[in-house]
Amino acid sequence: MKKALPIILVLTAIIIVGVFFMGVKVTRTVDWEESFNEKSNKPYGTSIFYKELNNLFKNRKIRTIYHQPDSYLQANSEDGYGDHTAKGNYIIIGNTDYLSEESIDELLNFVDNGNTLFLSDYVFPQKFHDTLDVSIDYLNNEKDSITYHSLKYLDIKNIKIDRSAFMQYFSYFDSINHSVLGHSKTIESFANFIKVPFGEGQVFLHTEPKVFTNYNVLKNNRYKYVEGIISYLPDDDIYFDSYTKMQTRYTANVEKESNLSWFLQQPAFKWAWYTAIIFGILFMIFNAKRRQRIIKIIKPLQNTTVGFVKTVSNLYLETQDYKNIVDKKITYFLERIRTDYHINTTVLDDAFLTKLSAKTGKKKEDIKPLINYINWLRSKNEFFEENLIKLNRQIEAFYTK
Template sequence: MKKILPILIIIVALVITAAVVIGVKRTKTVNWEESFNEKSNEPYGLSIFYKELSNLFKDFKIRTVFHQPSSYLSANSEGGYGKHVAEGSYIIIGNSDYLENDSIDELLNFVDAGNTLFISDYYFSQKIHDTLDIDVNYIPNEKEDSISHQSLKYIGIESTIIDKNGGDYYFSRFDSINFNVLGYSKIDYKHANFIQVPFGDGNIYLHLEPKAFTNYNILKEDRYKYVEGLISYLPENNVYFDSYTKIQTGYDGEVEKESNLSWFLEQLSFRWAWYTALIFGILFMIFNAKRRQRIIKIIKPLQNTTIAFVKTVSNLYFDTQDHKNLIDKKITYFLEKIRIDYNLDTSTLNDEFIVKLAAKTGKKKDDVKKLINYINSLRSKDDLFEDNLIKLNKLIEAFYTT
């Protein structure tokens, strides 16, 4: 053992030295290419948005399409040879210039049948411009900070920043009577950059700032709320995510799964650390195989003191008679649950909010209005009593049970 130990120390030292030298020589550069690739973890990739689609559209199928819409949608139509009939929302983020005329025709037929098409790109195929009679123009960003502001008209998102922006694309011509403007971009003044186009029995949503969906912008501050607002216009249905310009896999659109460790092993520093840890682990097992395991002490599990804690807190509020504090906490918890469960902005509890909440929950509008109006009345009072707390609790319980 004494003869082997120095050799082991030398081997480990050489491994660590090689890892440090190679790590120092290699400089990691950030790739700012706007790939809009749903597998890319680079700043302008879409991996985060793509992974969150399953949370945004719970209980619905998310399919990744690696083919031209002309072949995919025709196959998955009534009388086609696909595995299902395509119905839902077709999403294209960036790189939409690959669309050929027959694919555009198939997408328009898809929308005409009552489905939804959502495209976010700087410009669209000429056939889309001609069919919908729209024009897109460009205004350069001459500000030093290269910032533009994005806003959504009906959702209460007034100013979401998009930085590193050389300019804004906007709709310079469209049918202002039949088309609905849903959002704007602003450098010096506002331009329409998000419109809803009714087409047949469905809708087309055209958006001109695809960088909003990228990893860089979703992770910056609260910019993800802007993306949530954009996607909230889509109906709750199956989603077809376009990935034709990326690596193609099977026809059914299922993404080829890769090892979760593969990306980490591509990082040089982590790879050397991983291999060093494996070497140490193997050496440890070799030289400790004959050693006896120590006696494992019996550790009693911690007692569940949740009920006692709740009793203590409830007695504290009962003794202090601080009903207003408890009412404020119940209202805060209720509104937080509404934001999480139904993706609604609770900053303004007005009639528009009541209509949206009733539609999202399927509750009667009068019942929802009664609860929200009572919350607004409690917020406006300074002195609150036990009867107010009891009534609020009954209304909230009725909201979840009926």
């Protein structure tokens, strides 16, 4: 080992010098993909704007929506099974083409009931154009890729936005009923931010979603333009769309990359990783032969049943597979009924309730809500966390009463 020490030191010096010179030449690439993702810290993510919503709407509830709007709004309606009735401002930034026809109808119904919808995108689904009576066109702006934005009624004028090869604007709208709140221009000025009354509520349409991204919020005074836009919204609860961002995240090529892809894009982490691998190989080479074999420690067998159950349940919860958990809860509950009370559980009708009440000694009216809820869940294909919690509480109450 002493004879090998000089070789190790020489190899270490060579590696360190090589890493230094190779690391100097590496330039970091910037991902300019327009994801508009509220969890992304990349230039065109919206994590900073998302975090600032709590300061812009103080003492208001900020909810992040991970489902199609129709599913969420129907569940959280007056006749729904959600934990509240959805009221306030629904904000969608970018990727509105992922909205289904049913979601568009439900969003418009949400507005019609006296709420507010804010959409910022380069172009909107055709159903919005037809229903709200608007049209969008664009101008090529490849010469300098700079546009200037202003807000009406506010002292916010000529906010410069770069990297804008195209400028979208409203080529047609109802000038009598619709209100123009902002303009964008290169040489000539056009309306790019309007308010559209709809039923008891209102829809805000904006055609430059890039202004809400990290790159623009942090650059110069552009944050004032973003604050000005948001100031037009009522001071109410916020429903922030994340569903459309999840679709771009799932369909992007990034999902094919390994877990080390981000680290390998950072020069410091990359060469630290390579250096650790090289030193690990050298360590194994010079320590292949040991003076004494390792004495293996034999641990006693452990009961891993509880750990296995926790692992499986955490897997389902992390993937938000509520349907699978609900089905298993119902299956295990009915199996226990068959085993303990010898009752056929094929049909959960009034006759079943009568037998179960007689054999358990529980009142029929105490059991009926649980059985009715199980029958209702069996008729549904999509479940939420609230459904699972409610089912679990009712099953626990059945055994404790």
